[in-house]
Amino acid sequence: MSRTVVCRKYQQELEGLSQPPFPGPAGEDIFNHVSAQAWQEWTEHQTRLINEKHLNMMDKEARKYLTEQRGKFLSGDDFDKADGYVPEKPEN
Structure with missing residues (x-):
């Protein structure tokens, strides 16, 4: 049986991650309170933000x-969207 958590984003019990996404307290918090579905959605959104906003991950800012956007996204708060991003239409 898979591990479940009460997901902070969706406020319901869902399948959890199999391990913390990164070391430290923030990774443990995500492991204990964020579903695998919400984490997958965040990683996709993070990639869009990096690409569309041309973020340099060597830059501390x-x-x-x-990190701020991740907290907002995973808590269900308002978060920044990628400028110019248009979701793909599913093929029928």
């Missing part, structure tokens, strides 16, 4: 910005 860019990393700080993404």
Whole structure:
């Protein structure tokens, strides 16, 4: 049986991550309170933010910005969208 958590973003019990996404207290918090679905959605959104906003991950301010956006996204708060991003239409 897979591990479940009460997801902070979706406020319901969902499948959890198999391990913390990164070391430290923030990774442990995500492991204990964020579903695998919400984490997958965040990683996709993070990639869009990096690409569309041309973020340099060597820049401390860019990393700080993404950390703030991750917190907002995973808590269900308002978060920044990628400028110019248009979701792909599913093929029928």
